[in-house]
Amino acid sequence: MKAGTDKRAEAAPKEEKSSAAEVTVDEARQKEGGVVTETVSERQLAESIRVTGRIVLNENQTWRVGAIIEGRVVQVFVNAGDRVKKGQVLARLHSHEVHEARAAHANARTELARLREQERHATRVRDRARRLYELKAGSLEQAELAEAELRNVQAGIRQAETEVARTRTHLVEFLEIEPQDPGHHREGAHGDEDWVPIRASADGTVLERKVSIGSVLQPGQEAFVVSDLSSLWMIAAIGEEHFGRVRPGMPVQVTVQSHAGRAFPGRLERMGEQLDPSTRTLQGRILLPNPHGLLKPEMYGDAELQLPSRRAALFVAETALQEVKGQTVVFVRVAPTVFEARAVETGRSVNGMVEALSGVSRGDQVAVRGAFLLKSQLLRSSLAEEE
Numbered sequence: 001m002k003a004g005t006d007k008r009a010e011a012a013p014k015e016e017k018s019s020a021a022e023v024t025v026d027e028a029r030q031k032e033g034g035v036v037t038e039t040v041s042e043r044q045l046a047e048s049i050r051v052t053g054r055i056v057l058n059e060n061q062t063w064r065v066g067a068i069i070e071g072r073v074v075q076v077f078v079n080a081g082d083r084v085k086k087g088q089v090l091a092r093l094h095s096h097e098v099h100e101a102r103a104a105h106a107n108a109r110t111e112l113a114r115l116r117e118q119e120r121h122a123t124r125v126r127d128r129a130r131r132l133y134e135l136k137a138g139s140l141e142q143a144e145l146a147e148a149e150l151r152n153v154q155a156g157i158r159q160a161e162t163e164v165a166r167t168r169t170h171l172v173e174f175l176e177i178e179p180q181d182p183g184h185h186r187e188g189a190h191g192d193e194d195w196v197p198i199r200a201s202a203d204g205t206v207l208e209r210k211v212s213i214g215s216v217l218q219p220g221q222e223a224f225v226v227s228d229l230s231s232l233w234m235i236a237a238i239g240e241e242h243f244g245r246v247r248p249g250m251p252v253q254v255t256v257q258s259h260a261g262r263a264f265p266g267r268l269e270r271m272g273e274q275l276d277p278s279t280r281t282l283q284g285r286i287l288l289p290n291p292h293g294l295l296k297p298e299m300y301g302d303a304e305l306q307l308p309s310r311r312a313a314l315f316v317a318e319t320a321l322q323e324v325k326g327q328t329v330v331f332v333r334v335a336p337t338v339f340e341a342r343a344v345e346t347g348r349s350v351n352g353m354v355e356a357l358s359g360v361s362r363g364d365q366v367a368v369r370g371a372f373l374l375k376s377q378l379l380r381s382s383l384a385e386e387e
Contacts, residue, residue, distance in 0.1 A: 035370030053236030
């Protein structure tokens, strides 16, 4: 067996780190063990740039929901991790501004009613002054004064109507409560009609809850963080040497440790404007669709930026790869019953195929099935030689 090895080693040049170990398995045993070989193929592979990055929330789909008025939290309905719908009530506030706003609305309605009654009186006075003037029993000045008074009252009505609409809008659309005090609870009691709701701005997941019952919130203070996790961002660090080849819009393949062997497609949305002086990198923002929620904020991963140029590359099936003594090897058929274990350096994975950067040549026959049988035979032979 060793005599044949030297002759083949001279005929087939290999990388220095390739193993020259061989295993002999007769054809019957190969058939029984399901050994199948395939030819190492050459494919055109898009060139890429590999960078690292951190997955974060998509700020365009993240909402920091807070209080619009000062108030005390009296009800909380959700916790971190809950799914919510747009408009869903997350919490309710008790605020003195509710009573002040209702009082302002009631005063505006009262003033409008007073002016309308005054308008009816001014109309009667104006009509009487006109009749007296037509009968020569009254002066033109009196008729014009009555007409002017009516117009003043009507202008006041228009202003009052505007004030009623404004105070009602503040209550209904801004505070989201009924304009009139319900008045059906016992003295000192309050119902939902008195409490200002804090609502979800959009469908999403509650990521943070920053309040509890009894918390006092100021206008604009953040109470909840809600995010739609169906898409995320990756902030990638792009080296200075790649700036000339990277452009927004480029396709990206992202891999993370928790889903080894799976690539998540994305797109480079934009490049930063300021270079990090310590790392000499520029931040690139990658948009990552996440329809099944497999990616999580704060995960770290690798991103391959797909360049428009292509290069030739050799590929072997993933099933051909075996681990022997700390090296990744494939078994190359060098004779009908002889396989040589060659160490290979691997690159990118594409649809069950792995790029072979070294160790094999185009046209080599590599065992893609039954490779474990060959590995076992090789290890037994090694043990026998050691003995």
